[in-house]
Amino acid sequence: MNIKLNVQDRLLLHNLVPQSSSVINMMIWKEITDLVRVSEIEQKQVDFVMSSDADGTIRQRWNIIKAEKLDKDFKISEVMVKTIDDRIEELDNKKSINMNMLSIIKKFRDAAKSVNVENLDEKDKDK
Numbered sequence: 001m002n003i004k005l006n007v008q009d010r011l012l013l014h015n016l017v018p019q020s021s022s023v024i025n026m027m028i029w030k031e032i033t034d035l036v037r038v039s040e041i042e043q044k045q046v047d048f049v050m051s052s053d054a055d056g057t058i059r060q061r062w063n064i065i066k067a068e069k070l071d072k073d074f075k076i077s078e079v080m081v082k083t084i085d086d087r088i089e090e091l092d093n094k095k096s097i098n099m100n101m102l103s104i105i106k107k108f109r110d111a112a113k114s115v116n117v118e119n120l121d122e123k124d125k126d127k
Helices: 007-016 023-035 040-045 064-069 078-093 099-115 117-126
Strands: 002-006 049-052 058-061 071-075
Touching: 002 007, 002 064, 002 099, 007 023, 007 064, 007 078, 007 099, 023 078, 078 099
Parallel strands: none
Antiparallel strands: 002 071, 049 058
């Protein structure tokens, strides 16, 4: 399936990536992040800056208006959609969703509805 993501979405998608998980799950996340990676040219177009605070906290900034205007279509597999949807569900259950995540969550929740992720669960059980 295809999904349209802007640079803002792609940068914020990294907030959904778990710190740790199973090998297969992390391999899927790597495939997702590699697919939606923001190029150096795109970083310049949105005035992307990365810095670190005195305590080592990494900060990222970009021009939100420019980032929201740079849309790109991505071919994403049903397995990727399910992986992202599962992670959204996990974060929601932990009440770990923040306002910045809402736009990307809506896009992937809509994608999950269109591929019917419940059916993917049934396919997985058959294997």
